[in-house]
Amino acid sequence: MKYCSDCAAPLSLKVPTDDTRLRHVCDSCGSIHYQNPRNVVGSISVYGDKVLLCKRAIEPRLGYWTLPAGFMELGESTSAGAARETMEEAGAVVEMGPLFSLLNVPHAEQVHLFYLAQMINPDFCAGEESLEVALFSENEIPWDQLAFPTVKQTLIWFFEDRAKGLFNDSSPIALRTRDIDPSERI
Amino acid sequence: MKYCSDCAAPLSLKVPTDDTRLRHVCDSCGSIHYQNPRNVVGSISVYGDKVLLCKRAIEPRLGYWTLPAGFMELGESTSAGAARETMEEAGAVVEMGPLFSLLNVPHAEQVHLFYLAQMINPDFCAGEESLEVALFSENEIPWDQLAFPTVKQTLIWFFEDRAKGLFNDSSPIALRTRDIDPSERI
Ligand SMILES: [Zn+2]
Ligand SMILES: [Zn+2]
Numbered sequence: 379m380k381y382c383s384d385c386a387a388p389l390s391l392k393v394p395t396d397d398t399r400l401r402h403v404c405d406s407c408g409s410i411h412y413q414n415p416r417n418v419v420g421s422i423s424v425y426g427d428k429v430l431l432c433k434r435a436i437e438p439r440l441g442y443w444t445l446p447a448g449f450m451e452l453g454e455s456t457s458a459g460a461a462r463e464t465m466e467e468a469g470a471v472v473e474m475g476p477l478f479s480l481l482n483v484p485h486a487e488q489v490h491l492f493y494l495a496q497m498i499n500p501d502f503c504a505g506e507e508s509l510e511v512a513l514f515s516e517n518e519i520p521w522d523q524l525a526f527p528t529v530k531q532t533l534i535w536f537f538e539d540r541a542k543g544l545f546n547d548s549s550p551i552a553l554r555t556r557d558i559d560p561s562e563r564i
Numbered sequence: 565m566k567y568c569s570d571c572a573a574p575l576s577l578k579v580p581t582d583d584t585r586l587r588h589v590c591d592s593c594g595s596i597h598y599q600n601p602r603n604v605v606g607s608i609s610v611y612g613d614k615v616l617l618c619k620r621a622i623e624p625r626l627g628y629w630t631l632p633a634g635f636m637e638l639g640e641s642t643s644a645g646a647a648r649e650t651m652e653e654a655g656a657v658v659e660m661g662p663l664f665s666l667l668n669v670p671h672a673e674q675v676h677l678f679y680l681a682q683m684i685n686p687d688f689c690a691g692e693e694s695l696e697v698a699l700f701s702e703n704e705i706p707w708d709q710l711a712f713p714t715v716k717q718t719l720i721w722f723f724e725d726r727a728k729g730l731f732n733d734s735s736p737i738a739l740r741t742r743d744i745d746p747s748e749r750i
Pocket of ligand 2: 568569570571572573590591592593594595
C-alpha cells in the first residue's frame with residue numbers, strides 16, 4: 379500500500395493521534411487506510427457418511443484437496459458465504475448447519491470458519507477453481523494431499539466428534555477452535 | 565476507492581476474468597483491490613454476577629453503553645483481539661473463555677464476535693474511547709441506552725443462558741448466532 383485510494387497522494391506509515399499502531403496515512407487528505415484480517419468461510423458438506431472435497435485448480439496448493447471455502451464477500455453473512463463457496467467450487471446445494479470450527483491464522487491475516495452442512499442430493503460438479511470434486515468416506519480421506527492445516531484440523535475434529543456421536547443427539551454442537559502456528563505444514 | 569494503492573492510477577469497476585463480481589481494478593498495473601467484511605471482537609467480561617460495560621466516548625453512538633469491542637487487528641487472533649479491546653477500552657485484565665456469540669451485520673460489512681471472559685480482579689478504568697466504565701448486574705443493565713443491536717442481543721442471550729445454568733455445568737457452550745437486519749434499531 380503506497381498511494382492513497384481516495385486522492386492518489388503518497389502514503390506514510392505513522393501512528394495517528396489517539397492510536398497506538400502504525401497505519402498507512404495520507405499526507406495530503408489525511409485519510410487513514412486500515413488493514414484488517416479477512417474471513418475464509420467454508421463447509422463440511424456431508425452426504426450419507428461421506429464428506430465433499432475439492433481438488434484445487436488454482437494456487438496456492440494447486441492439485442491439493444480442500445473443503446470448499448473462500449473469502450467472505452461484502453454484503454453476505456458467514457454462513458451464506460460458506461453456502462456460496464460450496465456451490466461455486468463444488469456445485470453442491472446444501473442445507474447449512476451450525477458453525478463447527480473457527481481457526482485463527484494470524485500469520486496469513488485470516489480467520490477460517492467451517493460450517494456443518496447437509497447435501498440435499500448427491501449432485502456435485504467441479505467449479506472453475508476445482509480440478510475435481512468427490513465424496514470421501516473417513517478411510518478414503520487423502521490426508522497427505524490436503525491443502526491447508528485448517529482443513530486437516532477441521533476434518534480430524536469432525537471425524538472425532540462424529541465417532542463420539544456428538545452430531546446425532548440433540549445436544550448443541552461444541553465449537554472447535556485453535557490458532558494455527560506459522561511452523562505448521564501439512 | 566478511486567485510485568490504485570500500488571501505482572496511483574485511476575481504478576475502474578469491472579468483473580475480472582474468472583470472477584463474477586464487480587471489483588476495483590487498476591487500469592494501469594492490473595491490480596485487483598478486493599474489499600471484505602471486517603471482524604469486530606469483544607468480550608462479555610464478568611466479575612461475580614456483574615457484567616462490564618463501557619460508555620462510548622466516540623462516534624458512532626457516543627454516550628451509549630457497549631460491551632468492550634473493536635476491530636480485529638492484523639497479526640492477532642479473534643480471542644487475543646477481544647482481550648486487547650477489553651484492556652484498551654475498560655482497563656480490565658481478563659481470562660478469556662469460549663466464543664459465545666457470532667452476529668453477522670451484512671449492511672455494515674461486519675461480523676461481531678463476543679467471547680465469555682472472567683475478570684481476574686475488580687479493577688477497571690475508562691480508556692481513551694470510553695467516558696465511563698462500570699459493572700452492571702442484570703437488573704441494572706441500561707437496556708434503552710445500549711449502543712448496538714449486537715450488544716443488546718448478546719446480553720439478552722447471556723442472561724438467558726446464565727439463568728438456565730448453562731455456564732455452571734461442564735457441558736460445552738452453545739454458540740449463539742444470527743444475522744442483524746438493517747431495520748433493527750436499539
Ligand atoms: Zn489521500
Ligand atoms: Zn495500479
